[in-house]
Amino acid sequence: MLSDLLNRRNFVASAVAGFSMTALPLPALALTEAGARTLVNNVVSDINKVIASGKSESAMLRDFEKIFVRYADVPIMARYALGADARSASQAQLRNFTKAFQGYISRKYGRRFREFIGGEVTVRSARKIKAGYEIKSLVKLQGSAPFDVTFLVSDKSGKDKFYNMFIEGVNLLLTERTEIGAMLDRRKGDLNKLISDLSKAG
Amino acid sequence: MTNFAGTALRLCIMALALVVAGCAQTTTVEQANGAFYDPYENGNRSVHSFNLGVDKFLFRPASKGYVSIIPDPMVTSFNSFAENISLPGQAVDYLLQGKPKETAITLYRFLINSTVGFAGLADPATDFKVPQVDTDFGETLHVWGVGEGPYLELPLYGPSTTRDAVGVVVNLFTNPLDFAPTRPIDNLGLYTEVVRRMGDRGRFSDTVDSILYESADSYAQARLIYLQNRRFELAGDDEDAYLGLYADPYSDPYSDASDPYEDPYAE
Numbered sequence: 001m002l003s004d005l006l007n008r009r010n011f012v013a014s015a016v017a018g019f020s021m022t023a024l025p026l027p028a029l030a031l032t033e034a035g036a037r038t039l040v041n042n043v044v045s046d047i048n049k050v051i052a053s054g055k056s057e058s059a060m061l062r063d064f065e066k067i068f069v070r071y072a073d074v075p076i077m078a079r080y081a082l083g084a085d086a087r088s089a090s091q092a093q094l095r096n097f098t099k100a101f102q103g104y105i106s107r108k109y110g111r112r113f114r115e116f117i118g119g120e121v122t123v124r125s126a127r128k129i130k131a132g133y134e135i136k137s138l139v140k141l142q143g144s145a146p147f148d149v150t151f152l153v154s155d156k157s158g159k160d161k162f163y164n165m166f167i168e169g170v171n172l173l174l175t176e177r178t179e180i181g182a183m184l185d186r187r188k189g190d191l192n193k194l195i196s197d198l199s200k201a202g
Numbered sequence: 203m204t205n206f207a208g209t210a211l212r213l214c215i216m217a218l219a220l221v222v223a224g225c226a227q228t229t230t231v232e233q234a235n236g237a238f239y240d241p242y243e244n245g246n247r248s249v250h251s252f253n254l255g256v257d258k259f260l261f262r263p264a265s266k267g268y269v270s271i272i273p274d275p276m277v278t279s280f281n282s283f284a285e286n287i288s289l290p291g292q293a294v295d296y297l298l299q300g301k302p303k304e305t306a307i308t309l310y311r312f313l314i315n316s317t318v319g320f321a322g323l324a325d326p327a328t329d330f331k332v333p334q335v336d337t338d339f340g341e342t343l344h345v346w347g348v349g350e351g352p353y354l355e356l357p358l359y360g361p362s363t364t365r366d367a368v369g370v371v372v373n374l375f376t377n378p379l380d381f382a383p384t385r386p387i388d389n390l391g392l393y394t395e396v397v398r399r400m401g402d403r404g405r406f407s408d409t410v411d412s413i414l415y416e417s418a419d420s421y422a423q424a425r426l427i428y429l430q431n432r433r434f435e436l437a438g439d440d441e442d443a444y445l446g447l448y449a450d451p452y453s454d455p456y457s458d459a460s461d462p463y464e465d466p467y468a469e
Contacts, residue, residue: 080451112409131450145334148434156452163451169434170427173451174236178426182419 031155033126036133044121065106073161081176100198108202240353249355250421269404277401279323284394286315286322290378295337299345308335340369361428
């Protein structure tokens with residue numbers, strides 16, 4: 001654990017995680033199956049509360065960003081999405097990218113939640129995987145067949161957090177890595193330009 | 203007789219599929235990393251541009267019009283109808299896959315929904331807790347050991363692979379109902395599929411728009427999403443096969459997942 005903290009990348013991650021942590025941190029005990037299930041149930045119920053609040057879209061999107069930061073391991077997700085290009089990035093660039101990524105994901109997926117109004121999420125199974133637990137859930141929407149949403153949960157950030165999601169087998173992180181790679185190519189590899197555009201995208 | 207005609211045609215096309223799809227394929231480990239085999243990328247990208255044009259000027263406005271004019275429960279009914287029309291074909295596919303239990307369930311659904319469900323416009327089978335079914339001839343080829351083959355984007359249809367393209371053609375044109383002695387129109391399955399797709403395009407228009415029109419590379423997004431989703435469907439309940447799909451970002455978040463030689467669990 002100590003050597004992890006001294007590792008440059010993880011140090012940055014921990015610093016960013018600490019910086020963006022909200023008022024109610026989850027208990028930092030070892031991750032259990034029950035803990036992982038609770039995490040997913042909490043994410044779902046928090047999202048449903050926001051949808052039911054009837055706030056304006058921009059206010060809801062801000063709330064979704066808070067939920068994302070609270071329950072997801074944003075720094076590791078951001079670095080994975082940036083992929084090999086994260087290696088040559090400075091610490092400041094990585095920090096800014098993480099912040100931009102967090103807003104981009106919240107806006108992009110937050111807008112989609114409208115289509116899930118009235119949906120029902122049932123946690124079906126939990127299974128140990130290398131980094132933590134896999135939680136499988138079934139989402140039922142009006143008028144269409146139920147579909148599979150899988151969360152991957154880990155405590156490697158020091159807190160129980162989800163770090164990836166699969167919707168009917170589609171890997172969110174991998175999809176975003178492809179998208180961000182394409183965005184970076186379009187900007188001829190200019191990471192600063194990407195960061196400033198990403199803060200507005202989604 | 204009807205099943206025989208469909209089956210004979212399937213077998214002919216099967217032989218063709220083996221030739222086309224057997225040539226090259228990605229390994230399971232490569233697929234786990236979202237790898238793809240896309241030797242026809244240039245041609246595929248041209249088809250993608252064509253499809254985007256068709257969507258933008260024809261399919262998208264038609265679909266949005268369809269779901270805004272037709273009340274939601276009716277759109278659901280038309281989807282159920284299309285689903286029901288496809289069931290005899292799915293029953294044949296399950297049979298060819300050596301799954302008699304699923305074949306029986308599929309025929310049972312067809313029987314219930316065609317009668318109690320007003321010719322398939324309602325879906326009482328689901329209310330009666332009859333298990334869901336979902337298969338196609340592409341899956342039959344998969345069960346028979348035909349590899350995925352190169353990625354293909356089909357004109358008007360969208361993302362596919364050489365194997366699944368064969369499946370699409372077979373399923374659209376060999377619906378057993380098309381061989382019935384009395385039938386309302388030819389290729390009923392084809393038309394109902396178009397209506398079903400319009401319903402989905404209209405209902406999930408924002409999500410589809412975000413992939414097609416807001417992405418930096420909509421071709422690459424569509425390819426990745428299609429292949430992952432298709433592999434997930436075909437993996438079915440084989441959970442251990444699916445564990446391989448979990449690249450661990452904690453081991454090395456900087457690694458490039460598109461590198462086919464990457465071991466997702468390497469420290």
